[in-house]
Amino acid sequence: MSKMKVGIVFGGKSAEHEVSLQSAKNIVDAIDKTKYEVVLLGIDKQGKWHVNQPSSYLINEENPKLIELNRSNEQVAVVPGEENNQLVNLSDDNVLDQVDVVFPIVHGTLGEDGSIQGMLRIANLPFVGTDVLGSAVSMDKDIAKRLLKGAEIAVANGLTFRKHKQDELDFEQVKEALGLPLFIKPANQGSSVGVSKARNEEEFYQGMKDAFQYDQKVLVEQAIIGREIECAVLGNEAPIASLPGEVLPQTDFYSYESKYIDENGAELAAPAVLSEEQTKKVQEAAVEVFQTLECEGMARVDFFLQEDGTLVVNEVNTLPGFTKISMYPRLWDISGISYPDLIDRLITLGIERHERNNQLKNAVWE
Incomplete structure (x- = not known):
């Protein structure tokens, strides 16, 4: 064969x-x-x-x-x-x-x-992976937040700014709306590229300048106090969720270097220490987010778990890392799906979706 x-x-x-x-x-x-x-x-x-x-x-x-x-x-x-x-x-x-x-x-x-x-x-x-629409809306943090809010899924409060309107930036207004500290993110980047934490006016303007090097649109968010919980999702029409994991950053926040270069930059607890009820809540929320954003194949959904039990969506990654220290394959491994089996399932899901799409009619008069 x-x-x-x-x-x-x-x-x-x-x-x-x-x-x-x-x-x-x-x-x-x-x-x-x-x-x-x-x-x-x-x-x-x-x-x-x-x-x-x-x-x-x-x-x-x-x-x-x-x-x-x-x-x-x-x-x-x-x-x-x-x-x-x-x-x-x-x-x-x-x-x-x-x-x-x-x-x-x-x-x-x-x-x-x-x-x-x-x-x-x-x-x-x-x-393999999410199709065009799900990829595009999940990548754009601004659009993803709007869709999730429309589905009554909790996200961090934030403001969106565009590069051609930088003269409208006003630190005092942003601070009044969102408080301090602030997180500044390019809307269409992943892996914490261009992300910074601003505790004062100087750091705010420097962070905006840095973020605009990577995107025409920048998101400024309030800081959410909570545990950083991540959950892997796998599937097309009937997705399943892994056991959740927890990121325990050893630095100020989970930076690009912590994720991919410095193996000591963050401790990854897999599985996260959660009650059975909390685990189920995270898994159900991850699948809901996955489906709301039209994801297929795979995605990693990142949450903040607040002290009162509220889950706040941080972001969704439709092509999560597969490096030695990446959470996505690690979460599936502890959930009973080995790395080779995970690759096999992802390939199968991609082919299944392709065959499903090819069954659709392309012309009215066929």
Whole structure:
């Protein structure tokens, strides 16, 4: 029986490029080689796609700070509208062997914001993870908060500012509305990229300046006092939730470095120390958030658990990290789904959704 070809797309132009390289490495190491043949499609920081070999696709692969994509001499393009030959090698114009399913693990901008998902839909390639709409709305923290509030799901109070209206920034008005300290976040970034904590006017304006380097839209939120609880969700029409975990930051907040570089930057309690009732409440809320934002395949839902038992949604990550210290695969492992089995389930879910979508009519007069 021939192996299924899985195209792992990784890297990308976003600020999370190096995180994506780490995630790809862990997926390649864990995937069942008796069942799947891996096709590595690395995207460099200029946006060019490369066909890579498993033996040489990364440089400094064991060092999160120095890890790099080893750009090959074989560049690839995706050709929409073709059947069984969507990937073409630009070096010799030869069609690559058909990929049965794509596993995009491109974190951040142009990866988990619906962009790559839309391209794969146009190319009629099955892919792992949330579809276009769920990816886009979950990535945009401003839009996600509006949808969740509309569904009467608790989120932190916040204000949204746009880059072309920076002259309207007024620290005193923001402080009066949200209090101190404040958290400043680019609306369309993940992994705490560009996020800062402001305790005073100077830190507020510096934080806004930093955040606007990463996005045209910035969200300012009130600080929520509570335990940082994360829950992994898996599935399409009938999603299930993992046991929850808890982030115990050793720094001021759970920063990019704490998540992906410094293994001592945060303690990850998996499972979280919660009562049976609290665990069930987190799991049910995670599934509700997942479905409200039209997610499919996978997502990690992050909450603040306040002292009075209230759950406040922090954010939703539709392409969570798969690094050595990432919470998503770890939560499924303690919930009874091993890393290889998790990859297998995600691939199956992606193919199932693709087949379901292809059953829809594309024309009125068919």
